Amino acid sequence: MIQFKKHSGIYTLTTEQVLNVSLQEAWNFFSAPQNLEEITPKHMGFTITSTVDKKAYKGQIITYKVGVLPGIKTNWVTEITQVKDQRFFIDEQRFGPYKMWHHEHWFEDLKNGKTLMKDKISYKIPFGILGHFAQVVFIKNQLKTIFKHRFKTLEKLFNG
Template sequence: MISFKSHSGIYTLETKQELAIGLEEAWTFFSAPGNLAKITPDHMGFSITSGEAKRMYPGQIISYIVSPFPGVKSNWVTEITHVRDLEFFVDEQRFGPYSMWHHEHIFEPTEKGVLMTDKISYKLPFGILGRMVHPMLVKSKLNQIFSYRRKILDEMFPA
């Protein structure tokens, strides 16, 4: 399930996915920055340029290069601002394509494995122009990325 909401120019994407793995296995996989490339579409040219050597910890800076659209490369720097082992972590953009990016990764044990929730609050630059391009460019791209992620995770961790 992927849902989008908007309020005062701030957009929220929320997606939930149940995986047939234990909480510790889920945490180990998702708290390792290097695994993000495994669940990002290849055409995005995603590459971590620093900060992937250690498991996530508060204050960790991770930098990336990503190509959101063909021929367009963007540097992106995030900081891991909050971590509660086996429960959640938060990354926030410090430099990159958004005016604001706050991404919560939440893990909850279930009878069948773990429920993983991604909640992203973001704001686009360029005021009304950014809001005008949101539906066709940004929302559709994020939907594509998280749909791809869902498919890959279902293949990696089959029920």
């Protein structure tokens, strides 16, 4: 399930997925930044360029290269701004393609060996009306593609 909303010039994307693994297993996978490459579509050329030898922690800076358009890669820098073990973590863009990017990753133990994972991404696009046009024509679909790919990949990894 992928939903988009717009409010005060900010777009919000929400998703959720039930994983057939314990909360501990889900947390171990998602709080390891290097696993992000595994769940991102290959065509985006996503690579982590910084050293990420630890699980996500408050203050952690992670740098990436990512394809924003065919043949065009950009640098992206995020900071893990909050972490509550086995509950949530938040990453925020410090430098990159968006004017603002705030990504909340939430995890809930469903008490039956399953975990509910929720994402909430609030983002603002630069360039005013041109940015809004890009959202309608391209960005929204690109984000849908990323999260559909992620959903399918996680289904194979955890629910297959």
